Amino acid sequence: MNYGKSAIVATAGIEIIVRKEAAALPNSRGRGGRRPVSVSKEIPMSDIAGVIPFKAKPGKGAEVAExxxxxxxxxxxxxxxxxxxxxxxxAEPDSVFLVDLFTSEDARAAHMTGDAAKLIFATVPPLLAEEPTIHPSKLITSKGV
Structure with missing residues (x-):
């Protein structure tokens, strides 16, 4: 699937939306004709995370993701x-998840009151079947992070 300048990568029953310029994507095609995206950015290790599941109204999952x-x-x-x-x-195309990793508790708090959160909370709720629950989380283990 293509969402404007977004690439969709299918893995383990989940689509991951990664915004990249089309020229930056590899030319080879992955499963289902989707372009694989490889990220070689070093991420500072932290255990401070956030997870927000969004339940879209029927048929609105793609709009919520975008x-x-x-x-x-x-x-x-x-x-x-x-x-x-x-x-x-x-498996449930109207279920969308936002997952973040932060460098500190202060960074998480700043993010939750920043411009991204303001935009999301101003545009996404009308597309939702229910109010999302914000899950402040701790990273237990990871690979590649």
Whole structure:
């Protein structure tokens, strides 16, 4: 699937939206004709995270994912948010997840009151079947982070 300048990568039943310029994507095609995205950015290790599941109204999962992805330019300006993912379930296409990793508790608090959060909370709620629950989280283990 293509969402404007977003690439969709399918893995383990979840679609990951990664905003990249088309020229920056590899030419080879992955499963289902989707372009694989490789990220070689070093991310400062931290255990401070956030997870927000979004339940879209029936048939609105793609719109919710795109509305969330529109906040990426704001997140890219945040030094304290080195990892920010939007995941869309293939098993339940109206389920979308936002996953962040932060450098500190202060960075998480700043993110939750910053421009990205303001944009998301101004545009996404009308597309939702229910109010999302914010889960401040701790990273237990990871690979590649």
């Amino acid at each position: 509305a969330l992805a529109a906040a990426l330019p704001h997140v890219e300006k945040e030094q304290g948010t080195p990892l920010w993912l939007i995941l869309r379930s293939e």
